[in-house]
Amino acid sequence: MFEIRKASKSSGAKSTSRRDVLIGGTAAIAAPYVLSTAAKASDRLVLVFAGGSTQIALEEAIVKPFTAETGIPVTIVNTIDMAKLKIQVESKTTEWDLFDFVGPALMQAGSQGLLEKIEPDVFKGTAMFENPSPYMVGYGIYVGGICWDPARNPKAPRTYPEFWDVKKFPGRRGLRMRASETLECALLADGVPPKEIYPMDLDRAFRSLERIKPYVRKWVEQTQQTVDLVQTGELDFSYTYLNRTKAARDAGISMDFSQDQLVVYGSYYVVPKGAPHKNAAMRYLSFLLRPDRLADYCRRVSVIPGNLKANEFLDEATRKSLPDVNNPAYVVLNNAWWAENFAKVEPRFKEFVLSSR
Template identity: 30%
Template sequence: MKHLLKSAGVAAVGVAALGFAGAASADTLTVVSWGGAYTKSQIEAYHKPWMAKTGDTINSEDYNGGLAEIRAQVEAGNVTWDLVDVELSDAVRGCDEGILEVLDAADLPKGDDGTAAADDFIQGAVNECAVATIVWSTVYAYDKTKFKEGPKTIADFFDTKKFPGKRGMRKVPKANLEFALMADGVPANQVYEVLATPKGVERAFKKLDTIKNETIWWEAGAQPPQLLADGEVVMTTAYNGRLFNAIANEKKPFEIVWDGQVWDLDLWVIPRGAPNKDRAWEFIKFSTDTQRLADQAKWISYGPVRRSSFPKVQPDMQPHMPTAPNNFKNPLQNDFEFWADYGDELNERFNAWLAS
């Protein structure tokens, strides 16, 4: 998902090992996330403070999302991951499948302002098996050096006559089908109603057909900014935090187009049978408190899911959040129930379409 530092986990482990070699009660947690700038933000905001507080070691691993690896570990009775960062549709489906631990939401800490957790977290951020950390978006960006006047709308992404050049898209149907329908004129608030019909699915794939031959497909979140930087594409869909990192920290000449952004949540889950289940739950409570969520926003432009955290986000970072007023004019919230219900079917259809 979404979110460059393959060695970040190793570095974190080293800090813990040096600082707490003699801690008798220390645990080792294996925390799995998406890598890159996103995992770096978690290491800085969550892992390092947790290790300093507890003496634990955190083994940070990367993956490309989905439930396949969690499911395989649970079914084999050989769970090696303690904590995994997942998208909302996967959290819901994994809970339904029984491959995730049930969490006691009543045990989550209050906000720093005294607000009960149930009222402090935004709607949908806490469910039976998961606790959210961030609001993030799939958007698209273009290389400003390639156009005198760049694209402004989601429809422009599909307009290869006005904006010629290769596109980059994630190699999954999620967000791509939504982008296609919005580009084809479907209002954001009607996208899932249309996509739930056979005609709507056909319409989305027909729109994708128009750029299929001009598209390079990416899988890991670090790829789209690299594709842009290398000139392999002139515009690409990507996770907004990855683009922010490329623009703000690497000084790349990229421009984000927020029109039609598909926003989502990322959440912590514990695979059923995790070796350090109780410790992982303590880490979740720590990493989703008011201060930790605000601290993460120092490192990446993903919005915190606690209301009490927003006032603590640095002012210079606030305009880069998906939910900033100027960015949130035509957003679409990913419908996790839709993807939990139709994900397998549409993944199969998408893979067959790619192969055709």
């Protein structure tokens, strides 16, 4: 579960409830820690990121200002490949400096020794949601839900039981090609209350997936495709993210998104073991968590800031548009459970998807 990081004496931050911070912001901003000048302009960072519209926001709000201030250029690559990360680290040929992904897979990577520990001073002056691992920086809280094109489908499922109801809502479905988030959706569809999702009843979750599997046209690997395939008409209803649908609507694309029942999860940066520019990577992370910079990014993509001090820099319209993660209809992804179970659940899920049954 997401919790506020306990403020250290050096940070000067006060402990605040999650609801208070999400709704109202905080009153004081502590100066961000500036890491060693050992991170220099010649250290070109390579950042692995999902791409799409969110990357544009990242470039404008974080990457370009970071380079302008430090002189350190950043190259973004869209190769979110955990197997490749493991090969690079184990062969001592690490090419990437920063890697952005979801918690369950990164928790396993940390336990396997594939990641660098984050310098504590990266968090100096912040009021963070509790990071689930010393290897991770939880910079943003995302939400996953159901999207559709209202021009083509004015009647659409708004909850996971409805998404599973193919008679009432006929159409081609899209789900993620990963166990985390997808199994949570399956249990919600089967009537499990959000607070009772964990510990997860895996057999029940896979039985639920069996019912919807014949109607899943696409198990989506690339995040941007969760909206693109709806836009092009290949899918009628898809699991996707608030930030992706916002970008589509901002571009004039017919797209709707239900906030009736959501999966809430953190997105995290990690530094791969042996990263060629580790010091510069830590400097980037410190810059990312600055309240004004992070708020600019989150405003552009409708994401709840991981450093809660950034809420003060969000305009009122943005704060009102963000979902309340305390909503009892939402399930918050449990990284601790996934850390213990990812290694056995993910292969089972992949085998299930690829099987002909």
